Amino acid sequence: MNWLIDFFGDPANWSGPEGIPVRLLEHLEFAGLSLLLAMLIAIPLGLWIGHTGRGALLVVLSANAARALPTLGLLVLIVLFMGxxxxxxxLIPLVALAVPPILVNTYEGIRGVDPDLRDAAYGMGLRGGQVLGRVLVPVALPLILLGLRLAAIQVVATATVAAYVGLGGLGRYIIDGLATKNYPSTIGGAVLVALLALLVQFAFVLAQRVTVSPGVSGRQDIR
Known part of the structure; x- marks a missing residue:
């Protein structure tokens, strides 16, 4: 506890280019851009595969790749080639980390929609794209948001690896603290990353409550 007080109570840690606000913004930049790029890749692909049934093998390969991806090793390798x-x-390893959970959950969400609901939508005269946008996506939204939440938490936690190659973010406190045996900095950085991950978790839970229909989520209004 004293180490946390030393870290968060030091005014020097709240100002300047190495202060907590700057490091937090750097961390959010890494995580936010990575998640956005992963969404642009994985959501359309997951919707298409789930709706058409084509390319399901890609989903399986993606899920397996997520378990075996050496994020730090990939980062160091990319830096060796690109500088x-x-x-x-x-961004490259973080996007590679975020794509699989988004892709898998988007695919599973679309494929898990009741076939009778699909047939009813087609029977009403809706076309393929209309069925996907008006029927399948709203029903699959809880699983899609779950994939985004899992990816966001993983990216926020893993973005600390940027510090290994001299970049910024909250990982600087952890890496630099370990290198200099500044344990208040190390623990303080770890606490900041954990708090940010919890905040992301809460934000997605709130987003799900706002965007998902109560009929889909199973919630009922209390009157």
């Missing part, structure tokens, strides 16, 4: 000067070397 450090932009955040691109960090």
């Amino acid at each position: 450090v000067g932009t955040i691109v070397p960090v």
